[in-house]
Amino acid sequence: MRGFAAALFEAGGMEEAKAATVADILVEGDLMGHDTHGLALLAPYLDGLASGDMRGDGRPTVLSSTPVAETWEGDKLPGPWLVRTAADLASERAAIFGLAAVAIRRAHHIGCLAAYLPRVVERGQVMQLLCSDPGTASVAPWGGTRRVITPNPLAAGWPSPGGPVMVDVSMSITTNGMTGRRRAEGTRFPYQALLDAEGTPTDDPNVFFAEPAGTLLPLGGMAAGHKGFGLGLMVEALTSALGGHGRADPPAGWGASVLVLVIDPARFGGTEAFLRETGWIADAVHANPPVAGGPAPRLPGERAWRRRARALAEGVALHPGIPPMLAARAAAAGIAAPRPIGEG
Numbered sequence: 001m002r003g004f005a006a007a008l009f010e011a012g013g014m015e016e017a018k019a020a021t022v023a024d025i026l027v028e029g030d031l032m033g034h035d036t037h038g039l040a041l042l043a044p045y046l047d048g049l050a051s052g053d054m055r056g057d058g059r060p061t062v063l064s065s066t067p068v069a070e071t072w073e074g075d076k077l078p079g080p081w082l083v084r085t086a087a088d089l090a091s092e093r094a095a096i097f098g099l100a101a102v103a104i105r106r107a108h109h110i111g112c113l114a115a116y117l118p119r120v121v122e123r124g125q126v127m128q129l130l131c132s133d134p135g136t137a138s139v140a141p142w143g144g145t146r147r148v149i150t151p152n153p154l155a156a157g158w159p160s161p162g163g164p165v166m167v168d169v170s171m172s173i174t175t176n177g178m179t180g181r182r183r184a185e186g187t188r189f190p191y192q193a194l195l196d197a198e199g200t201p202t203d204d205p206n207v208f209f210a211e212p213a214g215t216l217l218p219l220g221g222m223a224a225g226h227k228g229f230g231l232g233l234m235v236e237a238l239t240s241a242l243g244g245h246g247r248a249d250p251p252a253g254w255g256a257s258v259l260v261l262v263i264d265p266a267r268f269g270g271t272e273a274f275l276r277e278t279g280w281i282a283d284a285v286h287a288n289p290p291v292a293g294g295p296a297p298r299l300p301g302e303r304a305w306r307r308r309a310r311a312l313a314e315g316v317a318l319h320p321g322i323p324p325m326l327a328a329r330a331a332a333a334g335i336a337a338p339r340p341i342g343e344g
Helices: 002-011 015-030 041-052 079-097 113-121 176-183 207-208 223-242 271-287 304-315 320-335
Strands: 062-067 069-073 098-107 126-132 153-156 165-169 256-263
Touching: 002 015, 002 041, 002 320, 015 079, 015 113, 015 304, 041 320, 069 126, 079 098, 079 126, 079 256, 098 223, 113 126, 113 153, 113 165, 113 271, 126 223, 176 207, 223 256, 271 304
Parallel strands: 069 098
Antiparallel strands: 062 069, 098 256, 126 153, 126 256, 153 165
């Protein structure tokens, strides 16, 4: 799947190294079970290349630089390639200085945030990744009814003796991608995930596409959405505001403002002490008595990590809507699509 996706991106005009990185990040999303932000994004990324909204070649411009912080002009280069490049740079510098950060403005869409974490965590480091899209809006301010910000996800990963701990959460209850998928499937959410244009909570994804449009509820829903919206504003400040380009500027199409932060525990209290503490917490979580009839408590990212290992061993199960899209794109490019395992 990686090679197939990379070949499609190259055929669409993306440089070879960038195509390989973008393909890798999208497949990682599916391996971890984030199937709205994996290969489901291949078609819109190819369309972005074809329209010129995504640039397939070039380098970011460094707008400011210190030994521990840089700001890049992404110039609509592929988001996954920009973020992985920034994470590798921040990781290298964090090993020297203890921490390092890269702010990226005007990147193209960056895919699944959790997909970037293992590469850095497996080096014994902590990574945080924040993202917003100043070119669009889908979440209203708490108490409001019109869109102002995006779901604004935050991901974080850190090492523990039993494996990586990984958090990837949007500051809204659901995402634009999942809302679009449910609308296409004709299904409703199993909970109130949106507000209609009058501010009434609903499980109906169609209100998001109505005129006037509804909005995504902030994380916390009707009980505590003020907290989710506050966290969403924090992400805005640490992405668009830090990078110097955001909602105060003219819209620049689908894309992302990004902050990548890497911390090296070896330069703080020490790696051994860090793992002793994260190991204690992990043991306490796993030993905690479960709710009657419920599953045992687990750490964030454990299920995704097990799913990834199983998929690497047995094959990844794609969402039913993805294979037909991949087949159509393969036929259009004259590239053979991989056969499902067990066929032919």
